[in-house]
Structures are given as structure tokens and as C-alpha cells.
Amino acid sequence: DAEITQSPRHKITETGRQVTLACHQTWNHNNMFWYRQDLGHGLRLIHYSYGVQDTNKGEVSDGYSVSRSNTEDLPLTLESAASSQTSVYFCASRVDRGTGELFFGEGSRLTVL
Amino acid sequence: DQQVKQNSPSLSVQEGRISILNCDYTNSMFDYFLWYKKYPAEGPTFLISISSIKDKNEDGRFTVFLNKSAKHLSLHIVPSQPGDSAVYFCAASAHNAGNMLTFGGGTRLMVKP
Numbered sequence: 001d002a003e004i005t006q007s008p009r010h011k012i013t014e015t016g017r018q019v020t021l022a023c024h025q026t027w028n029h030n031n032m033f034w035y036r037q038d039l040g041h042g043l044r045l046i047h048y049s050y051g052v053q054d055t056n057k058g059e060v061s062d063g064y065s066v067s068r069s070n071t072e073d074l075p076l077t078l079e080s081a082a083s084s085q086t087s088v089y090f091c092a093s094r095v096d097r098g099t100g101e102l103f104f105g106e107g108s109r110l111t112v113l
Numbered sequence: 114d115q116q117v118k119q120n121s122p123s124l125s126v127q128e129g130r131i132s133i134l135n136c137d138y139t140n141s142m143f144d145y146f147l148w149y150k151k152y153p154a155e156g157p158t159f160l161i162s163i164s165s166i167k168d169k170n171e172d173g174r175f176t177v178f179l180n181k182s183a184k185h186l187s188l189h190i191v192p193s194q195p196g197d198s199a200v201y202f203c204a205a206s207a208h209n210a211g212n213m214l215t216f217g218g219g220t221r222l223m224v225k226p
Contacts, residue, residue: 040122042202043157043216090156097211099145104156
């Protein structure tokens with residue numbers, strides 16, 4: 001079955017370290033997204049991509065970067081982790097820019113000490 | 114400023130009764146609305162949606178109502194079951210903004226046996 005997977009599921013790191021969260025989908029979806037979930041804020045968009053070599057900033061992009069070198073993967077990098085980036089991160093994908101369903105991964109819980 | 118708001122962080126309902134989850138939005142350009150359901154340690158999953166050309170959409174025990182003049186939508190679950198206990202996110206999108214989803218803060222529903 002096609003799916004979307006995230007790794008690692010749990011990560012503890014220290015302030016100032018670089019961290020990369022992986023996202024891999026096998027649906028061949030063009031659109032991929034990264035969200036963070038924080039209490040009271042719901043899901044906030046960090047970065048998104050409409051296709052290979054395309055990346056765009058979302059609502060809370062400061063301190064994060066993404067790259068899209070192929071259809072299947074959209075890794076999220078925290079260049080210098082900060083305690084404010086402690087959160088649960090969700091990757092999602094969608095076939096295109098239509099109103100089709102957004103499929104989410106199971107999430108990556110990141111703790112920055 | 115949150116464009117999509119879920120003012121009730123939590124809701125407790127008895128099994129068999131109706132659960133009503135509410136959502137308000139401020140952006141009049143939103144033309145598609147969705148509800149997602151999230152269990153602990155899992156990613157959100159799509160539940161039901163409604164286009165702005167409709168005022169009601171029903172799928173089994175789940176019904177979404179849209180009041181465009183009030184910029185308000187609600188999700189009704191009848192009858193509520195313990196398995197419905199989860200966090201529910203309201204989301205909205207606009208066709209002229211690439212159908213990018215904006216999420217509310219979520220409502221935790223607890224259905225008591």
C-alpha cells in the first residue's frame with residue numbers, strides 16, 4: 001500500500017545542533033507539506049513544495065529549510081535548533097493543488113534541550 | 114491573527130448523545146472546509162468536507178453544517194461513540210490561494226461510556 005512515513009519518530013537534541021527530519025511518500029504526490037503542532041495553535045504550515053525543485057515558505061518558516069530533489073522526499077532541516085522548535089512535526093502530501101485530501105504521516109516528536 | 118478558530122479546547126459527551134464541534138473563520142475568501150480527526154501518536158486523518166456552495170454535507174454519523182453569513186461551521190456526530198474520542202481539527206482553504214489549508218487549534222472530544 002502507498003504510504004507516507006516520517007523518521008525519526010522521536011528525537012532529542014541540544015540547542016544549536018542541526019537536525020533533519022525525513023519524510024517519504026510513495027503515492028507519487030506532487031504536493032508535500034511540513035506542519036508543526038503546538039498546543040493552542042493547531043497545525044501551522046512551515047514549508048511546502050508543489051513539485052521537484054519547488055519549495056515555498058509557510059506561516060512559520062524561520063529557522064527551517066526544505067529541499068525537494070525528487071517526488072518522494074521532502075526533508076525538513078533545522079539549521080540550529082532552538083528550544084522554541086520543540087514540537088511535533090507532521091509531513092503531509094496531496095496529489096495536486098486541488099481540494100483533494102491531505103494525507104499525513106504519523107509525526108516526529110522533537111525535543112530541543 | 115488566527116483565521117480559523119475553534120474556541121472550545123475540549124468537549125465531553127456521553128456515549129449515544131450528540132457531539133457538536135464548532136469552528137469560526139474570518140477570511141471570506143475561504144471556499145472549502147474540512148474536518149480532520151487525530152488520535153494520540155498518529156497523524157491527522159480526513160473526516161469530512163464541505164464546499165461553500167453547500168450548507169450541509171452528511172456522511173454516516175457525521176454531518177458538517179456551514180453558515181457562510183456567520184462564517185461558522187460545525188461538525189455533528191450522532192450518536193457519539195467512545196471510539197470518537199480524539200482531537201478534531203477544522204481547516205479551511207481558498208481556491209485562489211492554491212487551496213492551502215489553514216487549521217484551527219483543535220478540540221479534544223471525550224466520549225464517556
